[in-house]
Amino acid sequence: MEANQSFIHLSEKPYIKVALVGNPNCGKSTLFNALTGLHQKTGNFPGVTVDKKIGYSKLNTLVTAEFIDLPGTYSLYPKSIDEQVAFEVLCNPDNENHPDVTIVVADASNLKRNLFLVSQIIDLKIPVILALNMMDLVEKEGVVIDAVRLSERLGVKVVAISARKKEGIEHLKNILLEPLPIPQYDFIDVKKIAPELVEKIRAIIKLNSDFAAFQTISNFSNIQYFDNHPEKKQKLATLFKSVSIDYNSLQTEESVERYKLINRITTECITHRSAIQTESFTHKLDSVLTHRIWGYAIFLIILFFIFQTIFFVAAYPMEWIESLFTSIAGWASQTLPAGELTNLFVNGILAGLSGVVIFVPQIALLFAFIGILEDTGYMTRVSFIMDKLMRRFGLNGRSVIPLISGVACAVPAIMSTRTISSWKERIISIMVTPLMSCSARLPVYTLLISLVVPSAKTSGFFNYQGLILMSLYLIGFIAAITAAWVMKWILKAREKSYFIMELPVYRTPQWRTVGLTIYDKVKIFLWDAGKIIVAISVILWFLSSHAPGNKFQDIENKYQSSILTKDHSIEGVALQSKIASEKLEASYAGILGKFIEPAIAPLGFDWKIGIALVTSFAAREVFVGTMATIYSAGSTDNTQSIRDKMHAEVDEQTGLPKFTMAVGFSLLIFYAFAMQCVSTLAVVYRETKSWKWPVIQFTYMSVLAYVSSFIVYHLLK
């Protein structure tokens, strides 16, 4: 075989591209981290929501390698987006990520199934190195893999590594610099399966291998290569129409052929020294973690713990961030020259930035947990025990995590839906998660409940206020699963929903991997969502601090004399808040509030609440601050005084108190359902790569909020 083989010499190039491919759970990402350290960046493959990780490493003084971590896949069949991306990168030489050499990572403890993908990639006739991962585990289990024999049989270099223990990494790097054989033979001959078709396809497009041509049959509509060659795409489409092909049968035949050969190879190369029950530890743990009582009990405890942490523990760093920004803002407004620019910096940009950074503790903590749950293998068991329940609502077992995290904050929750592989189930999870009552709604709920609900106790030890608060959380949850159920029928699936997945053996989590996950998610959020959030917050700042014409000047002139005389007296403070209140009324936000009044009047809201609805778009808790300004309650920290002012508010037409039970509950329901969070919309855009979904989400939640508030208001009026 060696004699007629051709080689590629990568040591002659200063910069080489290396792709990492492998099954999910094969340790590919661990190897990627071990190879590149912190020299990596995360992005997206163009047009799809598949994470693209690229890292760098110097192989020697002359050669730098760029490693690309392709999505984990079991085969090159184009069933999912992940597989399409992997196929496109490997097969299309014009693709910007097309590698010089591909490292296929295989879980040595599960070699047979891993060799399936290996054999497909060999048949693409691209330079391949096989990295046998977890060799330490295999040896412990008393299994011997003859790597030399395997290398001969496959015609590629085979390197034994342990990515977790960082063994064999340097060796692997060195192998990259050796002359690498380019596979010449076909692992299986697909020409036997579809002889004519393969010939015809290769006549139309230039391809490296018969197998690439064979794969084109089902893949061609997705291959970006054809974007520049529409006439070839047309030719292929005509070809495929002219012959009736049952591609499924062809692929089935191919799979069976591959496994026949793989079985022969594994019998030759693997020897079992002893028959130790290897799955025993995992099996024992599973009997508890998937137990009908203990399984759910343990899961509930874990959920409770996660919830407590992101709700209460994160509150401390969030407070620090807030006070840090407050002191920066205080410092800036004192030291910088007073004027429009300072105002923009302090109330627009700084406020926006603090609105972004404030989420970091929650995102970091949630992804620390998710990272651990994923890395240990427990997350797949969560899917396993929750699947039947969640499936009814069009959700996935894994949707439980985003839904529960949504009670703290929808932003990290939506980012966590990445672990849901089915597109439809993931979209539904993203769409309904913001209906869960997040922590930003809590100050609004507290204020409104204290305003309209008597603090009397029921017969038990609950009081009414607590009961109402709990009901609001429950209503949010019911709305979320109902909306999910509705979307299950409306949304069309892009791919069939499968639950065919590996339950990996339990392992101790790798802190490095967990750390990198946190780092990645925080970075993505700060950059991608941060931009939009800061921009919107600047717009909202402008709306609430600017008025058409000289309106602000007029207000200031009106009170000019009083300001000069009573600057620091009690009346002075009251006067300042009165001016602020009048300014807000005159501002663009005030105009907007009055403009939407006719639309929100049926819900029992006046223009003052209208302003709060507009400003709440930055973040829901802004409601409290806006109410404070409108009712010139002075300090925003004093809920008591805001409540009293709102309580004293009288309806202009009826002369009765404005905040009746009906208005209060209508407003509560509105805040429970409405999409008033620019951060969430920004993250939904980032996670779906399209404005379509945030727009749909905003619309359906607004309609839901409006209709529900309308009903509540008219029932209670």
Added chain:
Amino acid sequence: MKTGLKNLSQLKIGQSAIIDSFTDKDMALKLLEMGCTPGEVVKLDCIAPLGDPIAIFVSGYLLSLRKAEASTVLVSVIATK
């Protein structure tokens, strides 16, 4: 259906069987790539608490699948002593 064949979903916990064939083409492909080839021995490892999905031991690892998916796999049960 050949005589003596069962659905994979009908196995009892701990029972082993040999994969015979598939009744659904799409599902077959997905299962094939996961190593469930005709002739392969599978063992039912556990059933989720709500009765669905199930987890089988196949070619050296644990695979979970829904009952509906498992029912497209025909197996011949290996008699246990």
